[in-house]
Amino acid sequence: MNIARIVLDIPTQALDEAYTYAVPEGMDDLAVGCAVVVPFGGRRAVGFVMEVREPDEREARLFAGDQLTLSGIPSKMKPVERVVSKSFFDADGAACAAFLAERYLAPLSSCVRLFTPPGGVPRMVRGRNGWRLEEPATKEVDVRWVRLASGAASFTPRKSAVKQIAILQALAAGELRVSDLTAEYGAVSSTLNSLVKHGAIEIFERRSLRGTPQGAEYAATTLAPAARPQLTCGQQEAVAAIDAAYRAHAGGCVVVDGVTGSGKTEVYLRAIETCVREGRSAIVLVPEISLTPQTVARFRGRFGDMVAVLHSRMSAGERFDQWDLIRSGTARVVVGARSALFAPVRDLGLVVIDEEHEGSYKQDQAPRYVARDVAAWMVARRGAALVLGSATPSIETLYRARHDPSCTLVRLPQRANGKPMPQITVVDMAREFSNGSRRMFSRTLSEALHEILRARHKAVLMLNQRGFASFVLCRACGFVPTCPNCSTSLTYHEQGNWLVCHHCGYRRHTPPVCPECGSPYLKKFGAGTQRVEAELVGLIAEFGDVAAEVVRMDADTTSRKGAHEALLEKFGSAETAVLLGTQMIAKGLDFDDVTLVGVINADTQLRLPDFRSGERTFDLIEQVAGRAGRADLPGRVIVQTYSADAVPIRAAARYDREAFLANELEKRKALGYPPYVRLADVLVWGKREDQVQEEARSVYAALRARLAEAGSQGWLMLPPVPCVLSRLRGYFRYHITIKAPLEADIGGVLATVFRSRKTNPYVNVAVDVDPQSLL
Ligand code: ADP
Ligand code: ZN
Ligand code: ZN
Numbered sequence: 001m002n003i004a005r006i007v008l009d010i011p012t013q014a015l016d017e018a019y020t021y022a023v024p025e026g027m028d029d030l031a032v033g034c035a036v037v038v039p040f041g042g043r044r045a046v047g048f049v050m051e052v053r054e055p056d057e058r059e060a061r062l063f064a065g066d067q068l069t070l071s072g073i074p075s076k077m078k079p080v081e082r083v084v085s086k087s088f089f090d091a092d093g094a095a096c097a098a099f100l101a102e103r104y105l106a107p108l109s110s111c112v113r114l115f116t117p118p119g120g121v122p123r124m125v126r127g128r129n130g131w132r133l134e135e136p137a138t139k140e141v142d143v144r145w146v147r148l149a150s151g152a153a154s155f156t157p158r159k160s161a162v163k164q165i166a167i168l169q170a171l172a173a174g175e176l177r178v179s180d181l182t183a184e185y186g187a188v189s190s191t192l193n194s195l196v197k198h199g200a201i202e203i204f205e206r207r208s209l210r211g212t213p214q215g216a217e218y219a220a221t222t223l224a225p226a227a228r229p230q231l232t233c234g235q236q237e238a239v240a241a242i243d244a245a246y247r248a249h250a251g252g253c254v255v256v257d258g259v260t261g262s263g264k265t266e267v268y269l270r271a272i273e274t275c276v277r278e279g280r281s282a283i284v285l286v287p288e289i290s291l292t293p294q295t296v297a298r299f300r301g302r303f304g305d306m307v308a309v310l311h312s313r314m315s316a317g318e319r320f321d322q323w324d325l326i327r328s329g330t331a332r333v334v335v336g337a338r339s340a341l342f343a344p345v346r347d348l349g350l351v352v353i354d355e356e357h358e359g360s361y362k363q364d365q366a367p368r369y370v371a372r373d374v375a376a377w378m379v380a381r382r383g384a385a386l387v388l389g390s391a392t393p394s395i396e397t398l399y400r401a402r403h404d405p406s407c408t409l410v411r412l413p414q415r416a417n418g419k420p421m422p423q424i425t426v427v428d429m430a431r432e433f434s435n436g437s438r439r440m441f442s443r444t445l446s447e448a449l450h451e452i453l454r455a456r457h458k459a460v461l462m463l464n465q466r467g468f469a470s471f472v473l474c475r476a477c478g479f480v481p482t483c484p485n486c487s488t489s490l491t492y493h494e495q496g497n498w499l500v501c502h503h504c505g506y507r508r509h510t511p512p513v514c515p516e517c518g519s520p521y522l523k524k525f526g527a528g529t530q531r532v533e534a535e536l537v538g539l540i541a542e543f544g545d546v547a548a549e550v551v552r553m554d555a556d557t558t559s560r561k562g563a564h565e566a567l568l569e570k571f572g573s574a575e576t577a578v579l580l581g582t583q584m585i586a587k588g589l590d591f592d593d594v595t596l597v598g599v600i601n602a603d604t605q606l607r608l609p610d611f612r613s614g615e616r617t618f619d620l621i622e623q624v625a626g627r628a629g630r631a632d633l634p635g636r637v638i639v640q641t642y643s644a645d646a647v648p649i650r651a652a653a654r655y656d657r658e659a660f661l662a663n664e665l666e667k668r669k670a671l672g673y674p675p676y677v678r679l680a681d682v683l684v685w686g687k688r689e690d691q692v693q694e695e696a697r698s699v700y701a702a703l704r705a706r707l708a709e710a711g712s713q714g715w716l717m718l719p720p721v722p723c724v725l726s727r728l729r730g731y732f733r734y735h736i737t738i739k740a741p742l743e744a745d746i747g748g749v750l751a752t753v754f755r756s757r758k759t760n761p762y763v764n765v766a767v768d769v770d771p772q773s774l775l
Pocket of ligand 2: 474518
């Protein structure tokens with residue numbers, strides 16, 4: 001008799017291990033990855049099978065001494081009641097879920113859930129008559145089709161059978177859906193029945209694929225492959241490196257470090273061709289915002305119906321159908337956002353992560369995984385290879401490429417079309433200010449804008465905005481007060497006029513004048529998109545001789561579904577236009593007639609009190625620059641800043657990654673940040689500050705005790721302090737930052753504290769292992 005290890009589908013830390021159940025003889029459909037119903041604590045629960053095996057020696061001995069019930073199952077061991085789904089994942093998936101739970105200190109059931117189709121899992125619900133099983137909300141849908149049968153040729157309908165004649169004529173051109181016929185001819189079922197009886201037609205079912213063009217049903221056709229350009233030398237080198245890693249079956253990694261437009265996507269396509277030709281599968285992750293129809297079309301153009309697409313804007317039904325296509329092995333190229341990493345592909349050969357530096361590859365709720373790190377684990381386990389592509393690879397990835405022999409870096413410094421990267425001009429706003437200008441648009445930017453509007457081109461202006469964190473800045477000299485302990489910017493708190501460090505708790509009153517230059521213009525910094533929009537409209541009116549559509553794109557104007565696309569459409573189709581928006585416009589913008597890109601305020605990002613703010617500023621400027629002058633018209637980039645001397649800005653303006661890295665790595669090393677340490681951030685939040693403080697202190701004490709017990713050499717823990725976002729949606733937020741050596745097993749060491757902690761009904765506690773920021 002076999003046993004099954006089963007994780008209950010109840011996401012709490014307390015029930016966070018697999019339980020052992022007996023598999024009754026004859027339950028042949030039970031396999032790893034199936035949802036099952038099992039008895040649990042006097043009721044029934046749904047769980048997932050993580051492992052099926054013969055009992056080990058200890059278990060066997062336990063059973064042997066046990067009394068067997070009539071059914072042959074040891075009386076103390078409860079049997080699986082029934083299997084209620086097909087298998088959602090295999091042994092590799094089960095192992096991956098266990099890895100996620102351990103590494104990110106997340107409930108195992110929430111990790112398992114990543115592998116199941118959305119809405120496709122049955123649940124136990126409490127009804128009037130106790131617990132009952134609720135069927136999945138989302139299921140496959142079959143559609144009934146009609147086609148001519150072998151008897152059609154010899155069947156002649158009576159002249160009066162008008163409907164029969166019409167339907168047979170329609171079917172002569174090809175198969176049709178019953179619903180199409182109904183739409184055309186009204187009630188057709190009796191007509192169809194009699195045609196079937198005469199052997200003239202047959203009715204069959206075909207799996208419907210929701211969300212495919214015109215609701216078209218799936219047909220196993222392949223498109224003619226789209227034209228494949230002759231690869232550049234750099235692209236050839238990249239493809240060769242990926243092929244080598246792929247052939248090695250050893251979890252190797254290739255970093256494709258290529259400027260926007262250098263042909264990275266073409267490299268992915270070629271590498272995937274090899275993988276697919278050999279019957280293996282590939283997963284391509286792209287940031288949600290870049291997952292546009294154009295992106296999908298590039299993959300469909302090459303791989304046709306072998307492509308499945310997964311993203312959060314699809315309906316549960318659409319995702320379910322795509323998921324099923326992948327599971328059946330029909331779709332072998334999966335293009336999707338972060339969670340597509342867990343798609344049930346057959347024989348994984350390649351994982352590609354495009355724009356790998358993107359913060360959105362970190363999930364912001366449990367399990368708080370980093371897709372890049374999970375992908376690295378996955379390809380090692382499954383003998384596949386990982387491709388990380390970006391115009392601005394993350395510092396962690398660049399560091400790995402330097403130090404890990406299994407990781408190769410290939411550079412593509414030129415655009416595939418040979419056009420030069422645009423020139424980047426840095427405008428020192430403090431100097432503008434001291435020259436008497438109080439405007440948000442510098443003279444350089446206004447003149448450039450006027451010029452391109454006269455030439456009937458388009459401009460993109462970016463206003464960097466992270467609404468919550470404010471700091472003060474001297475408009476005369478650019479000075480920003482920083483923490484003497486942490487060298488991060490102090491956050492301004494209007495109440496009490498305090499400046500506070502959100503890492504160590506240091507605080508001081510806001511000085512009345514600038515301590516550097518004595519100017520009284522030491523002001524809270526930051527302006528909303530609406531204010532900038534008003535000033536921009538005024539500026540264009542002042543030019544007098546040009547007109548331009550101003551399209552504003554921010555959280556307010558894009559909240560409706562489809563609004564984002566509609567605004568881009570409006571911008572694209574206007575004759576002359578200026579697109580003004582927040583960070584969200586840095587990506588996915590690809591318009592030939594954009595010749596000017598302006599960054600209104602490069603400081604907001606730079607001054608965020610976070611260890612990654614320099615890196616994000618550098619990335620942002622390089623990314624935005626990649627959007628200008630992509631086609632025939634040369635482009636120009638203007639960056640306005642009060643920190644014209646800051647290394648991330650100066651280096652970005654020269655496209656000098658090495659200079660930026662040297663400076664940044666030195667800082668990170670000195671202050672103890674990734675890639676030199678691993679971080680864990682313990683978040684504590686609740687409605688009442690005193691309760692939050694108390695809980696934070698108690699968690700801190702428990703962690704101190706645990707670290708002492710574990711003899712954690714080289715670990716460092718900072719005491720609880722308010723987060724930079726100290727209040728969010730009515731919650732007070734505190735955090736405890738932990739720094740651990742690179743090789744430390746953070747999950748293993750901290751697990752005992754969090755798995756055994758009693759939950760507090762008023763205060764939430766979450767651990768974020770490998771956080772992307774410390775805000
Ligand atoms: P990236 O993904 O690095 O931004 P893309 O793969 O999108 O770059 O390529 C940018 C443009 O250059 C695309 O229009 C693509 O079709 C084209 N392209 C890519 N590789 C080549 C090549 N070897 N020869 C000519 N054009 C190419
Ligand atoms: Zn000053
Ligand atoms: Zn500090």
